[in-house]
Amino acid sequence: MPLLEDLSRRKDIVIQCHDVPDADAIASGFALTRYMESRGRSARLIYSGKNRVTKPNLTLMLNLLDIPLEYVEEMPRCGLLVTVDCQYGAGNVRRFEADDIAVLDHHKPEMPESPQVVIRQSLGSCSTLIWDLMRGEGFGFASSPEVYNALYYGLYTDTSSLAELRHPLDRDLAEFMPADWSLIKRLKNSTLSREELDVVAGTLSSSNLIGGIGLLASEPCDPNILGFSSDIAQQVEQFNSCVVYCDYFGGIKLSVRSSVREIMANELALFLTKDVGSGGGNIEKAGGYISMECIGKVAPGVSPGDFLRDRVQKYQNNFDLVYCGAHNVDFSSFERYRKLRIPLGYAHTSDIFPEASQISVRTLEGDIDTVSSADTYLMIGISGEVYPIKRDRFESSYEILEGRYVIETEYMPVASDKISGERKALRPYARTCVPKEDRFIRASCLVKATKVFSNWDRDKYFYGAIGDFIAASEDDPSDVYIINRDIFFKTYKKVGKGEL
């Protein structure tokens, strides 16, 4: 039985937000109560802790959306306790005794997953998780726009005004249906109290410049306020990019901005949080979280501020830049590899949308923009990674196979028309192909992180970490690309001496 339906069959359901609830927690809990009502059940929505909700945008949210959030000191009668946007027993939520517990959250897991404990750390908000579950169980959002508006606002506030969307599902929620923009506008323009204005001022008055990156520490604050400080710091001429951070739930939260082609904010955020948290966003704006506990394992005794400063420094000292068509990498000196004949997917962009449509393909790695034409195909790799390829290059490199395309990936790519907004899943358009026998590349394992600027997209680059491979086709060394280490070993084989 699907999870929410299963939960809705319990008696005396109580849904608990974390202490000092934010818009994401409130939206998640509210949506869940409405789901229970849609199944003919009722649930109480509560929070506890030392402080009541006073933030102006939150009290307005509760009033405008008519959200029955109750402050409690003691647990009401409870058959099932569901914590949203937090985990049962964690430090940020009052612990109440309960026999039957469910957890729906998107923070760093602090408890084992189980059928009733769903923690999706890769999502930008808990609202995304709740929306995805409710949509999957047939909740009618169209007839309950207030539920969608709440979830939209939860996502909006947790991702610094949608600038730091991480997962394709976050983007899907943001575009699912039109939000009530006049409502969102009212809420978003009542977020800053005068105390918070002081926090912003304090942050901006203490900037450091490390190489070309501005590093600014903030007093603990709401992610939105952090994003706001970051937006201002980005305007500083000397900063190629900037990182603003503050203490946040047992770690630090980061907001990252970039103004130059050589640094993509999302990639910088991933680098800074690698192995110690999570990060993501788009090329200009991104965010992330670093857990204290993880720093303790990687660099015991180091403060989060020093840890971050060190990572920022490392980031700048440690990468090569390769511009396609204008590089001096000697690929002929690299080892020769053959692409294994593993079936891959491909689709004609002109099958999906009429020719010359501006399209955007949503994948786990982010959105890829291109224009549909009879000469542009999309390749779908073994891990569901997508990249555009020109028809002549495709025809010289791949053989078409008969039969249906079947591959399971964590998130199946979706293409949308950028003008009309129409969305189509790639799967029905995908066909199967295999690399031709005689396709060789020259490749080398990276000993230094490298950014490759391709001809496909002027604004983005492919980031290769140490251990990934840099490669070029033997007959066209100007076409340089990066291949993820795991994918490389699954799809390429070194050509032995006898085969040369």
Ligand SMILES: [Mn+2]
């Ligand atoms: Mn949240």
